[in-house]
Amino acid sequence: MFKKILIANRGEIACRVIKTAKRMGIQTVAVYSDADKGGMHVDMADEAVHIGGAAAADSYLRADRIIQACKDTGAEAVHPGFGFLSERAEFAEQLKAANIVFIGPNPHAIEAMGDKIESKKFAAKAEVNTVPGYMGIIKDSAEAVKISDEIGYPVMLKASAGGGGKGMRIAWNAKEASEGFAAASDEAKKSFGDDRVFIEKFITNPRHIEIQILGDNHGNVIHLNERECSIQRRNQKVLEEAPSPFLDAETRAKMGAQAIALAQAVDYDSAGTVEFIVDGEKNFYFLEMNTRLQVEHPVTEMITGVDLVEQMIRVAYGQKLTLSQDDIGINGWAMEARIYAEDPYRKFLPSIGRLVRCQPPKEETIGTVTIRNDTGIREGDEVSMFYDPMISKLIAHAPTRLEATDGLLDALDRFHLQGVGNNIPFLAAVCEEENYRTGNISTNYIAEHYPEGFGGSPLREEQAEMMMAAAVYAQDLLDRRARRVTGQILHKERQQTEWAVMINREPHSTLASYTDEGFEVRVQDQDKTLVLTDIRWRPGQALFHAQLNGHGFVITLKPELEGFTLRNRGTTARVTAMKPREAELYSKLPEKQGLDTAKFVICPMPGLVLDVDVTKGQEVKEGETIAIVEAMKMQNIIRAEHDGTVKAVNVKPGDAVAADDVLVEFA
C-alpha cells in the first residue's frame, strides 16, 4: 500500500480523505494557500506544504506546485477531492508523467465524461437512456429556436462545459429560447472559457437520482445503489438521501445496470457517479457523469458500510475490488444536510466572516440514530470569499427514512453557529414539511414551497411555550446571579417572581417559581402552567436542553442586549423577560426605526461591485438590474424590488461593499 499520499484540496473534503488515510496507516500531506494557514486540514495532516495565494488559481489549481510538493515530501499519490483539479484529465496526465499516482479514474475516462455533449453521445452509444434533444452544438439564436421548436417546449439550454449549476437556461417559448441561448453561452464563456451550448427537453418536476459506481483497473465495476438529490436551489443540491423514496427494486436494478454499462464503456477504474433525471413515470435519463468523489457520498457510505475513499485508494494502488455486487445491500436510510454560510432569508446569498461560535452535535449513535458530521472548519476560523461556503455536512442514519429525518432535525437543533449567516433554520424547516417527510419531492421543491423565499417557519404554540419558559428560566437565573442570592436558602428561591415576557413583541404576564415539580412558569393571560424539568443550561452556554411538561426539547439561546434570540427548528424568535416595572419603562422607549427599504437598494452581502447599471435620475422598473456584486466566486445581480426614480448612486465598479450598505437611493 502507499506509504504517503498528498491531498490536493482543502476544507471538509481534505479532512475527510485524511481521516481514511490515517485509519489505513498512510501518511498524509496537506497543501494550503495563504488563506488556509492554520486551517483544519493543515492541522490534521502529518505534513503540510504552502502552495501559494488565496485565489484558487494561485494555489489549489496550480498543478505544477502540487506536483513539486509531492516530490519534496515523497508523496506517492494524490487524492484530488472534488472541485479544483479533480476533473482535469490534464492533471492526471501530468501526475502520471511525474510517476505519481492519481487517486481517481484514468485520464481517458475523465476526458470522455468531462464534456456534457460528448458524454451524452457516449451514453447513447452504450445504450443508456438520454434526455431527448439535439446532440450537437448550437451555432446561434436562430438555430436554437429552430431546434427548440422541433424538440417541443419547455427545453433546457445547457453549456457543454457546464458544472456547478452554471450555464443553464430553461425556455418555455421561442423568445426565451433565443434569449436563453445568448445568456447560457455568455455565462459559459465567462465561467468555463467555452461557449458551446446544446439543447435538450426540459423534464418538468423531475427528480435527480444518481448511481454511485466503483471500478478497478482489472475490469470490474459495481454500483452502490442510488442517492436522491432533488432538493436543490439554483440547480445545486442542499439535501440528499440514500436510498431514494421513489425507486422500486426493478428501476434501481435497471439504472444500476445502465450506469455500469456506461462506466465499462470508458474503462472506469475509480469511484464515480452517473447522474440521472427521473420523471413521474419512473422514466430515467442520463444527465452527466461525475468522474470523482461526490459531495454527498457519505449517505451511500452510511447505507452500504463501504468507505468510498478507502476503495478509491485501494484501486488506485492497483488492487482488485474485493467487493462484488452481491456484497452491496441497503441498510436503513441516510439523510444529509449541507450546512452553508449563506443567508436563507435573503435568497440564499453567500455570507462570509468569522465563525465566532461553531458547536456541532457530537458524532455518535443514540438509540438507532447515528450522527456523522463531515466538516473542515472550526470555531474561530474564517469563511472567506475565496472558496465554497459549505461549513459542514450533517448526516443522520437510522432504520427508516422518518427516523433518519427526525434524527437530522434533532442534530440540526443541536448545531450552534454564530458569526456568519447559515441555512440551518431553512434545512430544519424542510425536514419538518409534510411533502418532504412523505418523500413527495422534485427538483422544483424549493421554488414551489418557498416562492417568495424563506421567511422562517411560523412559530408554533408549543415552540412559543418552550421559548417563553427557557427565556424566563435563563433571565431568572441571571438575575439571581447578579444579585448574588444563589446561595440563599431554598424557601427564598421558592418565592414567586413576576416576569413580563415579550415574544416577538407579543406581551404575556407570568409568575415563575421553583416547585417540587421543577421550574414552573405560570402564564397568567393564557391560564396555563409550563413546567421545566431536566434543565441542562448554564449562563454562557448556547444550547438549552430541557423537558417541557414531560417533552424533551433543545433550543439555541443567544443573549442579546435585551433578552434573547431563540431558535428551534426553522423558527427564530426574540424573547425578553423583564420585571414588570422595567417592562413598563421599556415599552415607553421609541421603537428603533429600520431603513425604509422602499427608498434604498441595499447590498445583501459583502463583496466587490463589478458593475452599476443605473444612473442618477433614471426611471427603474421592478426586476431591473441595479448592480452586480461579486461575492464567493459568484456574480450576484442586485435587482430593483419596485419601480422608482434613482435619486443617488453611492457606489462605483471596483468598490468593496459591506452587507447592508446602501447602493442606490430612490426619490
Ligand code: ADP
Ligand atoms: P455535486 O453533484 O457533488 O454537488 P457539483 O458539480 O455540484 O457536484 O460540485 C461539486 C463541487 O465542485 C462543488 O464544491 C462545486 O463548487 C465544485 N465545482 C463544480 N463545478 C465546478 C467548476 N466548473 N469549477 C470549479 N468548481 C466547480
Ligand code: ADP
Ligand atoms: P451540473 O454539471 O451543473 O451538475 P447537471 O446537468 O448535472 O449540471 O444538472 C444540474 C441540475 O439541473 C439537475 O440536477 C437538475 O435539477 C437540473 N436539470 C438538468 N438537466 C435537466 C433537464 N433536461 N430537465 C430538467 N432539469 C434538468
Ligand code: MG
Ligand atoms: Mg450534476
